[in-house]
Amino acid sequence: MKLFGRRIPMMFSLVFWCVVWEIVGRTQDILLVPPFTHVLVACEELLRTPKFLDAVVITLKAFGAGMALAIAIGIPLGVLMGRVEAANRLLGMWVNVFVSAPLTALVPILMILFGLGQATIIVTVFLFAVWIIVLDTYAGVRHVSPSLLEMGRSFGATRWQLYTRLLVWAALPEILAGVRLGLIRGVKGMVIGQLLVAIVGLGELFELYSRNFLMEEFWALTILLFGFALGLAELIGLVERRVEFYAGTRS
C-alpha cells in the first residue's frame, strides 16, 4: 500500500486501528470499550488463569474431534460425489444447501438431541465444517485431468491405486482449500455452540465476563480466539502453498 508516495508497511493498518481503539477507550469512558492496552494486560493475565487454560483444553478437544470427523467424512464423501454420478445426484443439492444455510438455527435442536455438553459442540463444529470440505473435494476431483486417470489405467493401476496414487493427490490443492475454509467455519461453529450451550469451555467464560461486564477480559478472550482462528488458517495456507508449488502445472 502507498500513501502520499510513501510505502506503508503491512502492519500499518493493524497498528492504526489499535491506536484508534486506544484513543476511543481513553477519551470516552464507555464501559464496553476499555483502552486497548488494558485489554492486552488482561490477555496476558488470562493466559495464566487456570480456568482459562481448562477452558482452552476442553474447547480444543471438542474442536479437534469435530474437525477430525468433518475431514474423515467430508473428503471421502466429496471423492464419492466427484466420481459417482448417482451419489452426486443424491447428495449434491443438500451439500449446496447446507454450505450456505444458517446452521446456527440448528444448534438449539442439537442441544435437545445431544444434551448440554461436549457432544453438542462436537456435532456443531462438524456440521459447520463438513460441507465446504465435501464441496471443495468434489470440485477438486472433478477437475483432475482425465488423461492422468487414463494414464493410470493404461499402466495397469488397480482402482485403489488410481485413487490413492493419482486422484487424491491431483485434487489435493482443492481438498486443502476446503479443509482451510472448514477450519475457519469450524471455529465459528465452536464459538456459537459454546455460547449457546454456555456451560462449557470458553462459552462459559464469555458468559461469565459479559454478564459481569468484565469487558477487558471479554475483549482479551475475543482477541485470543480471533488469533487462534487466523493462525490456524494461516498454517493450512502455508501447507497449501507448498502443495500448489508441486501441483502448479496441472494441465
Added chain:
Amino acid sequence: MAAGPSPPTEAASARADIVRVQGISKVYEGGIQALDGIDLAFPEGKLTSLLGPSGCGKTTLLKIIAGLLEASAGDVFVHGSKVSTPGPERAFVFQDFALIPWSTVLRNVAFGLELRGVGKNERNDVARKYIAEVGLSGFEDRYPHELSGGMRQRVGLARALAVNADVLLMDEPFSAVDEQTRRKFQEDLIALLDNEKKTVIFVTHSIEEAVYVSNQVVLLSRRPGRVARVIRTDIRSVGTPDEIRRDKRYLDTVEEIWQMLRQYLT
C-alpha cells in the same frame, strides 16, 4: 481339383500381426458414430500410422486398442487373444503427456513399474536406463513443469518404454511440441525403435510425419471412420533423414495421400 498355392494360414498371419482389430465400431452416447466396421492388422515390429481428417475417430480407435474405451461392436486381438482392458503388453504415450506433476522425472518414468510392485531400486535402475535412452540424463530429479514440451514427451516415451511392452500406442505424441523439436524427436524415435524392436501404432494428423516415421499408413475416412486405404511406405530405407525429406518417393507418397485426404475436406 487341386488347390493352388495355399493362402497363409490363420496361425501364421496371427504370428506376423501382433495386433488385429475385427469389425470395430464405436457409437458414442447421443448417437454419434465415430467408427464403423474397422478391420486392420498391425504387423509385428512395424510402425503403423493412423491418419485421417480430424474427427475421424483415429484417437478413438487407438484408445479402443489400448483398452481405455469400450468398442460398441467388434474385437481387438493382441498376440492372438482377445483383449478389452489395458494390459502389460501395451503401453500408451499421451498427446498431453499425462505426467504426474508432483513427481520427479525418475518417478514418472518408473510409475508403470511402481504400479506393478517392482522394488524401488530395481525400477529406478530401469527408469534411469530409459531416461538416458530418450536423452534426458541429468534431468532425473526435475519436475515436469521445469521441462519443455518436447522434454516432457520424452519422459512420456521413456515411461512407456520402461514397462517393456511389445506394443507402443502413441496418440499424436508430437502435436503439442514445436516444429523444430518435433523433427529431432521423430528422428530420435526412429533410431530408438530400431534398437527396441517395438510394434508402434501411431496416431497423427500430419501427412509428412506419417510418411516419414511409418512402415505403413492407414488412411481413415471422415466420420464415421472407415478404413479408406492402407499404404505401405517404408521410406526409411532411403537413407539419412535429410535424404528422405528430399527423396522423390517420399514426396510422391505425401502428395498421393494429400490427394486422397483432400476429398474429405470441405
